[in-house]
Amino acid sequence: PERKKDVHLTVEDLRRIIAAAEPHLAWALEVEWNLGCRPGRTELFALRWDDVDWNTPAIHVRGTKTRESNRVVPITSDFRARLLVVRQEAKSAFLVEYEGKPVKQMARSLKTACKRAGITYPVCLYDVRHLFATALLNGGADLAAVSALLGHSDIATTQKHYYRLMAGEKARAVGLLPKIAGEQKAGKVVKIR
Numbered sequence: 275p276e277r278k279k280d281v282h283l284t285v286e287d288l289r290r291i292i293a294a295a296e297p298h299l300a301w302a303l304e305v306e307w308n309l310g311c312r313p314g315r316t317e318l319f320a321l322r323w324d325d326v327d328w329n330t331p332a333i334h335v336r337g338t339k340t341r342e343s344n345r346v347v348p349i350t351s352d353f354r355a356r357l358l359v360v361r362q363e364a365k366s367a368f369l370v371e372y373e374g375k376p377v378k379q380m381a382r383s384l385k386t387a388c389k390r391a392g393i394t395y396p397v398c399l400y401d402v403r404h405l406f407a408t409a410l411l412n413g414g415a416d417l418a419a420v421s422a423l424l425g426h427s428d429i430a431t432t433q434k435h436y437y438r439l440m441a442g443e444k445a446r447a448v449g450l451l452p453k454i455a456g457e458q459k460a461g462k463v464v465k466i467r
Contacts, residue, residue, distance in 0.1 A: 283401040285409060287393055294390035298372045299383040301360060303402060305369055308353040310406035310423050311335050313399030317343070317425075319377050321369040326357060335425065343425035407436050 288307065292300045302318065311317040317337050325334040327346070331354040337343025349357070357369075365374030380399060388397050403424070410420050421432035 281401050281404040281408065282395045283397055283405050285405065287391070287397075288402065288405060290391040291384070291387050291393060291397070295387035296383055298370070298377065299380055299387055302370045302377065302380055302399075304353075304356065306399065306402045307406060308349060309333060309335060309347050310403055310410075311347070312337065312339065312343075312403060312425070313380075315378060318399070319368070319370055322367045323361060323364065323369060324367065325369075326361075328354070328358075337425045340425065340427035342422070342427050345422065345425050347423055404436075407432070411436055 288303065292303050295303065305311075305321065306313055306318055309318075309321075311321070313319075316339065317335055320336060321333065325336065326332075327334065330346075330348070331351070332346045332348045334346050335344070337345065360369075365371060366376060368376045370377050384397065384399060407420055407424055410423070411417065417432060418429050420436070421429045424432060426432050
């Protein structure tokens, strides 16, 4: 099972890394950010142009970890536009490529980009997936929807890994309670012993 991990990566730091990255890494980070897919050969590096449904618009992530990891992820109109631009220059069937060949790993490129961007804490590609989920949940997205986007087999997995990262969620929940006491009139101060 996946260990709970404190993710230090922020959206602003991810932007800095993308700006400092080589083009193939910058694109891979952008794809992972928009899809929340698992990095590596099973999902991110396995994405093919044939998986893009330009009309819906969505991308079929053919995950293999669980039955639910084989999923369709809706995409924004902005990301669809970016896909169209990148597709024109693609030299292979894969969304993420390097010099026309499918990519197998990017850890070294990511480490170099982080150094260039002045990021002093360790960052791995999986942190982008965690940031994707955390950003959606903190923005008010439904837990079940985020779970489905991540390809988790059970909503409890998503809750276990991400609920603790949702800043202020308990206080927000309590703030939704309707008041049951009537308006109190100002009166005598009573000292409680």
